[in-house]
Amino acid sequence: MLLQIDLQSEVPIYTQLVHNIIEGIARKELLPGEALPSVRSMAADLGINLHTVNKAYNILKQDGFVQVNRKQGAVIHPASFPLADEQYQLRLQEQMRPLIAEAICRGMSSEQFKVISEQIYSQFSIGEEKEDG
Template structure:
């Protein structure tokens, strides 16, 4: 598993970690049922506080992306990923609205914005052999 955090970014480290783990799941790099490093181990590997990793894991567990077992440790959800919920659609809309506004202010066309979104979505799925949900 390859995780790269930007320590200079304004985006909190736990958010960066969550985003990269979700991308790993989406791309197929992280498979259902696959064990993840322990909180302590991942924190040491990334050179960050173990509470940051713990927060990321707990939030991903709450969202249904991970399971935490006493004996097995942290694993990628083996029983199917969370579906599209109203809360997720609202989060998506807020995020896209902010990006669309900045895109418009910077003078990028709607088609260029849509093409960038499409390209990124497809890039993530290429590791899964083009499989789309």
């Protein structure tokens, strides 16, 4: 698992960490039940403070993506991830609306937008479809 943190970004480090880990899960590089590095070791690896890592882990725990085991530290949630329920879909729409509004202003059609979405989707499923066949 390769984590890419941009210390200069306006996006908070702990948010970047959360995103990185969720993307790792989506890419199936991080599998259910898999242990995450301890806050100390990850902080050392990234050259950041352990509290920053801790905050990211706690957000992921609260969102249901990881469990924080008493002895083992943090592990990817072994059983189930949170579902795409109505509440989530509403939140997603709230997040997408400004992006789509700007896309429209810049003359991007719905089809172009869907192509971009499709591209990103395919980035997360490289080498998967064949395995089922």
